[in-house]
Amino acid sequence: MFGKRIAVTAARHDIADTPVSMEMRGLRDGADVGLIGLHGVRIPAQVDAGRLVWICEPMSKGESREYRFSGKFEIPSGSAVELIDGDGSVEFRIAGELFTVYHYGEEHARPFLHPIIGPGGNGVTRNYPMIKDVPGETTDHVHHRSMWVAHGDVNGSDNWSEQAGHAVQRHRTFLEKSGGPVFGRIRALNDWLDNEGRKVLEEERTITAYNLPGSSRVIDLRVVFRATEGDIRFGDTKEGGICSVRVATSMDGNKGGLITNAYGGVTEVENWGKRAQWCDYSGVVNGRTVGISIFDNPSNFRYPTYWHVRDYGLMTANPFALAAYKGDPSRDGSYVVKAGEEFAFSYRVYIHDGDASSAHVGERYHGYINPPVVEVT
Numbered sequence: 001m002f003g004k005r006i007a008v009t010a011a012r013h014d015i016a017d018t019p020v021s022m023e024m025r026g027l028r029d030g031a032d033v034g035l036i037g038l039h040g041v042r043i044p045a046q047v048d049a050g051r052l053v054w055i056c057e058p059m060s061k062g063e064s065r066e067y068r069f070s071g072k073f074e075i076p077s078g079s080a081v082e083l084i085d086g087d088g089s090v091e092f093r094i095a096g097e098l099f100t101v102y103h104y105g106e107e108h109a110r111p112f113l114h115p116i117i118g119p120g121g122n123g124v125t126r127n128y129p130m131i132k133d134v135p136g137e138t139t140d141h142v143h144h145r146s147m148w149v150a151h152g153d154v155n156g157s158d159n160w161s162e163q164a165g166h167a168v169q170r171h172r173t174f175l176e177k178s179g180g181p182v183f184g185r186i187r188a189l190n191d192w193l194d195n196e197g198r199k200v201l202e203e204e205r206t207i208t209a210y211n212l213p214g215s216s217r218v219i220d221l222r223v224v225f226r227a228t229e230g231d232i233r234f235g236d237t238k239e240g241g242i243c244s245v246r247v248a249t250s251m252d253g254n255k256g257g258l259i260t261n262a263y264g265g266v267t268e269v270e271n272w273g274k275r276a277q278w279c280d281y282s283g284v285v286n287g288r289t290v291g292i293s294i295f296d297n298p299s300n301f302r303y304p305t306y307w308h309v310r311d312y313g314l315m316t317a318n319p320f321a322l323a324a325y326k327g328d329p330s331r332d333g334s335y336v337v338k339a340g341e342e343f344a345f346s347y348r349v350y351i352h353d354g355d356a357s358s359a360h361v362g363e364r365y366h367g368y369i370n371p372p373v374v375e376v377t
Contacts, residue, residue, distance in 0.1 A: 004069040005377040006035060010059035011370075016360070017055055017212045018367035019183070019220075022374040024052040024069075030180065034073035038066060044075055044181035053182050055212060056372055066377065081184030081211045083177050090177065092184050092209045097121075099209055099217060100147075102186060103130075104171035109162050111171060111190065111205070114146035116292070118351040119215035122285040124292045126246045126313060137249045144246035144314060147349070149205060149223055151242070151320070153235025153334075157194035160239045165195045175204070183210045201337075202226040216359075217351040225343040232343070236333040238308050238324040241316020243294050243347040251283025251290075253311030258282050260356040261307065262365070268311040273325030277304045278365050280356035281315050289354050293361050295368050297346040301335065317347060 006022070027033065027047045035043040035054060045054040052069075059065065084091040088105025091098060097117070104111040118124040125146040127134045143150070143162040150169075152160030157167040169190050176187035185208040192201045206222040221243055225232065234240075251257040253268055260266050261276035271279060282291030294317055296305045302319035309315040322333030337343040348368045352359035 006067045006069055007064055007375045007377045008056060008059070008067065009064040009373045009375075010061055011373050012061060013366040013370060014061050014360070014363050015056055015059040015367055015372050016364065017058060017214065017216060018364075018371060019053060019210050019218065020056045020371050020374060021048070021051045021053040022376075023050060025050050027052070029178070031071070032073050032075055034070050035067035036070050038068075041067075042073070043067070044073065044079075046180040046182035048183075055182060055210065059372065075181045079211075080181045081179045081209060083179045083184050083186065085177075090186055094184075094209065094211050094217070100219075102188075102207060104188065106170065108145070109143065109166060110145070110148055110150055110159070110169040111188065112145040112148040113207070113219075116147060116217075116351060118217060118285075118290045118292070119353040120286070120288045120290070122248075122288060122290055124248055124251070124285065124290055124351055126248055138252070138312065140312065141246070141314070144244075147243075147245050149203070149221075149242055150240060150244060151234055151237075152239030153233075153237045154192060155194065155200050155231075155233050156235070157200065158239075159192055160237075167195050167200075168193050169203070176206075181211060183208050185209075199229050201232050202228045215353050219349040219351075221347045221349060223345045225337060227337045227339050227341050227343075230339045232337040234320050234335050234337070236320055236323050236331070238318065238321035240320060241308055241318045242345045243349070244314070244316040245281070245292060245294065245349070247281045247283070247292060247313045247315065248285050249313060250285050251281060252313040253281075256283060257313075258355055259309055259311070259315070260361075262304070262362065268309060271307050271309045273306060273308075273321075275304045275306050277369075278361065279307045279309055279315055279317075280359075280361050281309070281313075282355040282359075291352050291355055291359060291361075293350040293352070293356070293364070295348040295350065295365050297348075298369055300345050300347075301343070
């Protein structure tokens with residue numbers, strides 16, 4: 001396999017710093033491998049369960065490049081994604097700099113990511129309630145914890161809010177914690193409990209953070225619900241989001257921020273309750289315009305998803321709230337997962353400079369669902 005030639009083609013879209021992979025059996029996870037271009041360009045790679053993963057260089061539509069696979073590849077010190085354990089938390093550090101922290105301790109109602117550090121070292125999500133008394137920050141919706149997974153009607157229990165009688169999610173164990181030159185990943189096993197402490201379902205949450213060059217960042221989120229305790233009914237409610245974000249207060253739509261979707265819809269009016277392949281929230285943080293996008297995956301339930309996105313800073317992918325979205329109580333957006341079955345969702349979260357237009361979010365979305373073509377020549 002060493003010395004193999006690998007051709008990469010940006011078939012129909014421009015590509016910029018996009019994670020790509022190909023099957024390559026026989027390599028151990030953690031091996032120091034990479035790709036070398038014909039002109040000496042060196043690209044670190046990472047082995048992931050029989051697949052070779054790397055960050056594709058920027059390429060124009062129709063462009064092809066050829067690389068040589070190298071099994072002897074020195075990874076520069078301090079350039080990787082490193083995971084650091086804390087007390088009820090795991091830090092993701094990229095090239096030595098803090099990117100985000102996964103919090104899973106039982107002092108919280110549910111696990112979440114905070115902070116999420118974007119371009120210029122600016123946090124793109126709200127600090128409250130994890131950090132209180134930040135000048136200028138809003139303090140509504142205490143359950144909006146930066147980036148999280150939740151739903152307000154799971155077999156009748158409220159696993160969204162933190163009001164009296166709410167349900168909780170409890171971390172059980174980590175199935176994987178791994179770092180490397182291309183990505184760092186955790187796979188956490190969580191139990192969702194009802195308001196009386198009874199287990200309702202099991203959830204496996206995978207969070208992968210990529211080592212992109214420059215100021216952009218990418219998180220891949222995969223959520224798998226398992227009906228281990230019997231049928232699961234995800235009820236029709238707008239109070240939920242399988243991938244949920246509360247943006248930094250200065251980015252709020254009612255403070256000058258901009259909500260944009262894949263169809264060009266702008267503001268809450270043209271995005272709330274609407275379906276789109278992606279949604280982006282951008283605004284100014286410490287004098288710099290930054291943004292965060294959620295990309296829906298074509299494999300997801302009711303793709304393209306509906307968006308519960310608000311001018312006060314909330315953005316969630318919630319495909320269940322048809323009665324609310326349509327203003328029609330007769331509509332039922334609920335879904336039942338039968339006992340013993342799984343219900344899976346995948347998303348990409350893209351943190352970027354500028355607004356959706358200047359960050360070319362539409363092209364980045366195609367990098368997610370239509371990645372470059374990779375062939376062994």
